[in-house]
Amino acid sequence: MWVSWLMMLLSLWPVAASTAxxxxxxxxxxxxxxxxxxxxxxxxxxxxxxxxxxxxxxxxxxxxxxxxxxxxxxxxxxxxxEGTVTVGIYAAFSCYNKTGIQTDFYSLWMTLAAPFMLSNTRNIFTAIGCDTSARVTNSEFTYGATCLSICTENVEMSDANPCSGSGCCQTSIPKGLKSLNYSLSTYDSYTKVSDFNLCGFAFLADRRSLKISDWPLSLTPKYGKDAYATDVVIEWVVENKTCDLAKVNTSAYACGTNAYCTYPEIDQGYRCSCNEGFEGNPYLEDGCQDKDECKVEGKKPCQEGTCENTIGNYKCRCPIGKYGDGKIGCKRVGIITIISGSAGDIYETG
Structure with missing residues (x-):
């Protein structure tokens, strides 16, 4: 008996797997x-x-x-x-020995292709060190900033404290950047802080994953697969057109069925999203499929009544004896009771 059940389950397995x-x-x-x-x-x-x-x-x-x-x-x-790619990018650094001679140095250039740009809302430029001046520019030199971090004694790097320029400095980047160069310089070659800090670091990093506590002032560089890298968020669009222009060329239009065109805040092109009531990949022809709101985990779609899924939407049917929209609540049906045979004795009660 159990063999028959096992064979039936095995025969159903490819079907179940293919529905993913x-x-x-x-x-x-x-x-x-x-x-x-x-x-x-x-x-x-x-x-x-x-x-x-x-x-x-x-x-x-x-x-x-x-x-x-x-x-x-x-x-x-x-x-x-939704329009992001998270990548690992190496940190720039500059190190000196206690006599003020430079021992290690690494700066970084990066350039992105047309549909990609660095996220100004997710990323923050950060400098670490007690004798550290970190410069960041783009390749066109239309943007530039310097982050200065100075301290005279060891500072404990803490996620609870903001980077205010003592051991750590931060500055934002503008919208739409496609290239960055960051490098470091020093004023006294770390000779005045050499007992606890011999290196400065500079990097772009995702605000959500960055932990300043991972960057103590005693940190020194590593190389190869162990080199220090930070998560950096890159935003992308389909192509650099407005939605109206994109829809003119139907053969190149990227949004599939049950999807619509969106123009993100970065003002560099368009993206696609599934229509309300649908979910999936809006860039595939049939990628946006009906979402069964009645089965959304942890959510109660109806205030009252029974949930019934429809294409792109859902209904909440009120229980017997009630009427209205169960999404917001049902009302009791009024009952007409005849007290006597005369028309004047008809009353409505609820």
Missing amino acids: RSDAKPGCQEKCGNVSVPYPFGILEKSCAMNDDFFLNCTSNDEGHPELLFGRNMRISNIEL
Whole structure:
């Protein structure tokens, strides 16, 4: 008997597995290692991406594990259909010995392709050190800033305290940046603080994941796969057009069925989102599927009554003896009671 049940379950397994929704283009690999790669991005075959800008390199690292790269060496840890890619970018540093001679130095240049730009809302530029001047510019030299961090005694790097210029300094970046260069300089070559601080660091980092406590003043550089890198959020759009212009060329328009065009605050192009009542990947032709609001975990869709899913919406049917919209609440049905046979003796009670 149990053998028959087992055979039935095994026969159902491929059906159950095939019903899982994929955000990759049909026939294309969805993951590189443990990182999901949703369309318009693609890996392995160029036809799996919307265009060359969204074709990513899934390769093997030195340990033989799959690794998803953005550009030549920026490791991707997450891709969001809302328009972000999180990558790891190395920190710049400058180090000196106790006599004031420079021992280590690394600065960073980075340039992004057309549909990508650095997120000004998620990222913050940060400098660490007690004798540290960190400069950040873009390649066109239309933006520049300097972050100065000075201290005369050891400062404990704490996530609870803001970077106010003593051991740590922070400054924002403007909207729409596609390139950055950051480097460091020093005033006294760390000779006055050499007992507790010999290196300065500078980096861009996601505000949500940055922990200042990970950057004590005693920190010194590491190299290779152990080099210090921070999570940096890159925003992306489909192409640099307004929604109205994009819709004119229907063959190139990126939004699928049950999806609409959005124009993000970065003012650099458009994105796609599923219509209300639908969910999934808006860049796939049939990627936005009806959302069953009656089965949303942890949510009670109806104030009262029974939930009934509809395409793109849902209803809340009031229980027997009540009427109205169960989404906001039901009312009792009035009952007409005849007290006597004369019309004047008819009363309505609730």
